[in-house]
Amino acid sequence: MTAEWLSRIPFIISHQDSVPQRVERSDVFEIFPIKIGSYIFTHEHKTCLKQLCFDIIDKYRNNSEYSIQSNGYLTHYFDPILNINSSLLDYPGFETFHTWIKRCSIDYINNTLGCDCGDDVVITQCWINECSKGGSQTPHTHKNSLISGTYFVNFIPEMHAPLTFIKPTMAGTPYLELERNNTTCSNDSETSVKPYEGALLLWESHLVHAHSSLSNNADKRISISFNVMPKTLPGIYGFKLIKI
Ligand SMILES: [Fe+2]
Numbered sequence: 001m002t003a004e005w006l007s008r009i010p011f012i013i014s015h016q017d018s019v020p021q022r023v024e025r026s027d028v029f030e031i032f033p034i035k036i037g038s039y040i041f042t043h044e045h046k047t048c049l050k051q052l053c054f055d056i057i058d059k060y061r062n063n064s065e066y067s068i069q070s071n072g073y074l075t076h077y078f079d080p081i082l083n084i085n086s087s088l089l090d091y092p093g094f095e096t097f098h099t100w101i102k103r104c105s106i107d108y109i110n111n112t113l114g115c116d117c118g119d120d121v122v123i124t125q126c127w128i129n130e131c132s133k134g135g136s137q138t139p140h141t142h143k144n145s146l147i148s149g150t151y152f153v154n155f156i157p158e159m160h161a162p163l164t165f166i167k168p169t170m171a172g173t174p175y176l177e178l179e180r181n182n183t184t185c186s187n188d189s190e191t192s193v194k195p196y197e198g199a200l201l202l203w204e205s206h207l208v209h210a211h212s213s214l215s216n217n218a219d220k221r222i223s224i225s226f227n228v229m230p231k232t233l234p235g236i237y238g239f240k241l242i243k244i
Pocket of ligand 1: 142
């Protein structure tokens, strides 16, 4: 058999057991999990904050200095892109919420991610989102931030779109795409978390997230989003963050 003849043979992998062996799975190890933190605001504070957000939306809806529409359905209030001097968290009535989201962030970073951010963090940006029926948020990440969060101010689980997270992929990884016989967290490319009113979700800022227009079947999906950085980054190249 010459080398030239061998090169013309199709590459075939074929194997059949004459006596099929029993397969015994001893274990499955789940590695590199992604952890989304979930926290609940007290009922009393939740109600006050909801009223405050509705008041802000009514006051600034048509004020282009404080609100911006990213498409026909989604409006952001106090969005960092507006370059206004005041932060949403400086607005009277946000004091308790500000302290609470900082405490939740510290707990998530230190106890869920297992990193040490010390005992203080800086909320670097914070804004309100209002999405109407049929509206969506395109997949995006939050740059220059360690963790990000969304608090659900006005949310009806049966009517409003859940928050969808897209599974991170390793660039350049070769793979074969097979037909699926069921959907599991191993083969799903995205997963949705259905929050409820008064819930805060926290995640690492590099995670791509979005919400769909198909499942947003009511007006006034209102949420507050924010970014978080540790106050002090340790080590010889570390630095202290001061919000100006
Ligand atoms: Fe976001």
